[in-house]
Amino acid sequence: MITPSHQIIYDWEYQDQQEECFVTIHFPPTFNPQVLKYVLSEDKTNLILSMDSPIPIVCGRLWGEVKEIKDVYTSDKYVLSITKQTPEEWPNIIKAVHPEFESLDPKSAYIQFQELVLEAPKDPQFQHYAIERLVASAQTGFLPALRTYGSMMLTVNGQQQNGFTSLKTAADTYGDPASAYQVGLILASTPEGFTNGISYLKFAGSKGFHAAYLTLGQIYSPFTEFEAQKDPALAAQYLQQAIAAGDEMPQAYNELSKLYAAGVGVEKDLKKAQELLAKGEQLEEHQNRRRYSKEHGETAPPPEKHEDRSYAGIGKIIAIGGGIAAFVAGFSYAIYKKFSRK
Incomplete structure (x- = not known):
């Protein structure tokens, strides 16, 4: 498998300029770019760029x-510059499997997966090829x-264990915060995995996946x-950390x-409570309008008038938005139970 510090190398950037195209590889400070070697086939249509790795x-x-x-190459990047025989657009650097090595590099395989998924509705066979590339x-x-x-x-029924294992590898081996969040949520949804799950969620939050702080706040609320x-x-x-992160989570x-x-966990302050609620509603409305504009290509209509959510009574407040964590927790618990049965 890819060495953790080399993930950045395999996630190269591609740029096309009709007559030329460029593959830019960023690398960590301790990496020696002199180990990078490319081989172009005799007919000049097949390429492999590799280092001391299979x-x-x-x-x-x-x-x-x-x-x-x-x-x-410079101190932090390597650039492969290709001049084309015929000036034309190349949507990506790689079109198909290398005929000699019968393989694709990881990123090209992933790009082809993304492209094939879009074609899947036209022909079920595309879905098969897409999954093949992804795997x-x-x-x-x-x-x-x-x-x-x-x-x-x-x-996917019967594949939950494979999914969990892949996410755990992404979290444990590569320190991926998004995967750590999913692993943490699944584990925290079960009594036996709760403590470990909280650790994953805290890690995800500390690495910039700030939704983890919201989830932690909901778990303990x-x-x-x-x-x-x-x-x-x-x-x-945790909720204050989620807000301070600036990711606009209503x-x-x-x-x-x-x-x-309610005055639990913090000193009771109805004015503060009202301000927070109003801010949350404002953010939610803004996100809904932005989503509408993106989906419909036009300005969203004025929001409908809703019931006044002022803090006239504590019972009324407590009922607002309480089902979010329950849904997420239930979903994760159902997944966990499916693949943890003996």
């Missing part, structure tokens, strides 16, 4: 014939593929149905407002 960095049949190829990429440890494969398999030892003060702490404002309204 997993090629770029490998496959190109979109056309190469006129000239050269490489150059090939994930088996090398290419992080985007590993993460995608894991998430997909969680939704006394106003959610998530089965856990409730800790209002800890819930407030649920964090809504949940924290309940704590202030």
Whole structure:
């Protein structure tokens, strides 16, 4: 599998300029770019770029014939420059499997998976090819593929264990915060995995996946149905971290407002509770309007008038938005139970 510090090398960048195209590889400070070697086939239509690893960095049949190829590197990146025999657009660097090595590099396989998925509705066979490419990429440890494969398999009956294992590998071996979040949520949804799950969620949050702080806040909040030892003060702490991260999560404002309204975990402050609730509603409305505009290509209509959510009574507040964590927890628990049966 790909060495953790080499993930950045395999996730190269591609740029096309009709007459030329470029593959840019960024590498860690301790990496020696002199180990990077490319081989162009005699007919100048197949390329492999590799190093001292059985997993090629770029490998496959190109979109056309190469006129000239050269490489150059600096202190932090390596650039492969290709001049085309015929000026034309190449949508990607690799079009198909390398005929000699009968393989693709991990990123090209993942790109082809993404393209084939779009064609799947036209022909079921495309779905088969898409999964084939995804599995090939994930088996090398290419992080985007590993993460995608894991998430997909969680939704397929009989494949939940494979999905969980892939996500756990992405989290444990490669330190992927998004995968750590999913692993943490699944584990935290069961009594036997709760403590370990919390550790994964905390790791995800510390690495920039700030939704983990919202989830931790919901887990410990006394106003959610998530089965856990409730800790209002800890819930407030995590919800405040979610808000401070600046990712505009309305649920964090809504949940924290309940704590202030009830005076649990924080000092009771109805004014603060109202301000938090209003901010959460404002963010939610803004996100809904932005989503509408994106989907319909037009400005969203004015929002409908809703029931006044002012904090006239604590009971009214507590009921607002309480089902989010319960749904997520239930979904994760159902997944876990499916693949943990003996």
